[in-house]
Amino acid sequence: MNTSPAADFARRLFEESGLTSSHEPIDVMLVSIFLEKHYGLNGRLGRLATEKDDTFRLRTDTSDHLVKVSPPDEAEAVVALQTAAMRFLESAAPQLPIQRVKLTADGKDSVAIRLNDGRTRILRVFEFVAGPVMAHTSPDDEQLAKAGEMLARVDQALKAFTHPADRRGLVWDIRHFHQLTGLLEYTPIPEHRRMAETVFRHFDTAVVPRLSDLETQVIHGDFSPYNIVVDPNSDHFVTGVIDFGDTVRSAVIFDPAVPMANLLGTTPDHPWRDACAFVAGYQRERPIQDSELPLLPIAALARLTLRALITNWRAERAPERREYILDHAKDDWINVERSLAVRMDDVVAHLREARHGHS
Numbered sequence: 517m518n519t520s521p522a523a524d525f526a527r528r529l530f531e532e533s534g535l536t537s538s539h540e541p542i543d544v545m546l547v548s549i550f551l552e553k554h555y556g557l558n559g560r561l562g563r564l565a566t567e568k569d570d571t572f573r574l575r576t577d578t579s580d581h582l583v584k585v586s587p588p589d590e591a592e593a594v595v596a597l598q599t600a601a602m603r604f605l606e607s608a609a610p611q612l613p614i615q616r617v618k619l620t621a622d623g624k625d626s627v628a629i630r631l632n633d634g635r636t637r638i639l640r641v642f643e644f645v646a647g648p649v650m651a652h653t654s655p656d657d658e659q660l661a662k663a664g665e666m667l668a669r670v671d672q673a674l675k676a677f678t679h680p681a682d683r684r685g686l687v688w689d690i691r692h693f694h695q696l697t698g699l700l701e702y703t704p705i706p707e708h709r710r711m712a713e714t715v716f717r718h719f720d721t722a723v724v725p726r727l728s729d730l731e732t733q734v735i736h737g738d739f740s741p742y743n744i745v746v747d748p749n750s751d752h753f754v755t756g757v758i759d760f761g762d763t764v765r766s767a768v769i770f771d772p773a774v775p776m777a778n779l780l781g782t783t784p785d786h787p788w789r790d791a792c793a794f795v796a797g798y799q800r801e802r803p804i805q806d807s808e809l810p811l812l813p814i815a816a817l818a819r820l821t822l823r824a825l826i827t828n829w830r831a832e833r834a835p836e837r838r839e840y841i842l843d844h845a846k847d848d849w850i851n852v853e854r855s856l857a858v859r860m861d862d863v864v865a866h867l868r869e870a871r872h873g874h875s
Contacts, residue, residue: 523698532685534568534590535830542570542585542637546629550639551583554620554627557641565840569761573644580644581618582758588635592628593681595638598760599625600679601734609673612666613745615758616643645756651741651778653748660779660790661797662753663746664772667739668801670757671771677734682765687826688737689762690770693818694724699825702832708824708849714856715821718814730767730808737762739771740778742844769808769815772798776816777823781851788855788863791816796870803871813863817855824848 530536544561551557551574559576561583570585586595603625605614617625618641626640650663687696697716703709736743738759745756776791783789795812798804804812827845831838 522695526687526696526698529685529687529692529696531589532591532594533687534587534594535687535826536589536833539588541836542629544572547572547583547585547639550627550629551641554622554624554639555618555641556621557581565837567761567837567840567844568834574641580646582615582642582644584640584642585629586638586640588631588633588637590638591681591684592636592638594684595626595640597679597681597684598763599640601674601677601736601760601763604677605670605673608676609669612669612673613645613754613756614670615645615756618642642758645745645758647745647747647755649742650744650746650754653746655746655748655753655790657790657793657796659746659748659753660793661800663744663775664794664797664799665801666744666754666757667736667772667775668798670736670739671733671768672802674734674736679734682734682763684764686737686762686764688819688822689764689766690773690815690819690822691727691766693822694719696822696825699822699829702829703825704828705849711849711852711856712821712825715814715817715852718860719818722814723811723818726808726811727767730769730811731805732765732767734763734765735768735771736760737764737766737771737774739775741775742778744775767815769804769812770819772804773812773815773819776812777819780816780820781847781854784854787851788813788858788866792863792866792870795867799867799871804867809867809871810860810864812867813860817852820848820855821852824852 559574561572561574564571568587572583574581574583602617626638629637629639700709743759746753747755772795775794779790781787823845831841
């Protein structure tokens with residue numbers, strides 16, 4: 517990126533999001549030693565692919581756990597925010613299937629690992645939520661609505677939550693989208709750049725003037741189909757809510773915009789259908805204000821475009837995660853194109869209709 521003030525802001529945002537540096541995967545033996553010493557846990561550690569941290573599945577004789585070690589450039593306060601949000605939900609809304617944090621033998625939420633280069637990484641252990649993630653199933657409209665209801669309940673429960681680090685800088689936070697036009701220079705295909713410019717124009721016109729008056733609170737931030745564990749045979753459908761790594765204080769409508777973005781284009785002939793089914797469920801539990809509803813599809817498009825723009829930028833800088841990053845975003849430009857072919861007014865009308873149908 518160049519050296520303009522906008523480029524400096526974007527660079528800072530990437531740094532604060534822990535996405536600027538590559539790092540060596542942490543040694544499995546070191547993780548095993550810390551698990552035994554601080555948690556009394558022994559077992560087989562299997563490494564899992566993730567965006568930026570080191571994540572393992574720990575299989576013991578009696579149960580499974582998820583082990584996460586934060587990247588060295590992620591602030592300790594940000595890791596503490598993620599953990600605090602999960603602990604808050606555990607006590608404020610125990611009926612919600614939020615992944616649980618396991619305490620150390622002396623009652624702490626995490627353990628600091630001091631590296632030889634002076635940096636610190638935070639090790640945490642969570643319960644392992646068994647079952648497929650929604651991304652690996654084929655949910656029908658009602659199941660998508662159930663997932664929407666669950667996010668609305670999470671948002672309602674988080675309304676009272678605060679934390680000193682909840683105003684963190686996060687590149688994935690949709691409120692910063694208009695300040696990331698510099699990513700266009702890393703997009704080699706002209707047609708992709710043209711589509712992104714269209715989305716930036718939509719966002720600048722409709723969302724940016726409203727940013728200061730949108731309802732805000734701490735949100736999950738990444739309620740994607742990869743972070744929703746489900747049981748397709750259960751009436752409840754959603755059996756686990758995982759990964760609070762993008763927890764942040766932002767506009768509440770940006771929370772359902774994330775799963776909408778992930779669902780765009782999944783039915784090519786009706787690219788907004790699954791996204792609208794999700795929001796119909798969300799609005800059963802938490803109706804979106806009339807003044808904010810028209811911004812939702814634009815925010816969803818912005819999030820999908822942002823992921824497409826960041827993909828090549830990230831893949832260049834983190835070659836060890838390149839496969840994971842590219843795989844998660846492989847259809848993004850196709851889905852942006854499909855979604856842009858539908859009039860935003862028609863999408864908003866559909867969202868309004870669905871809400872009144874369940875009022």
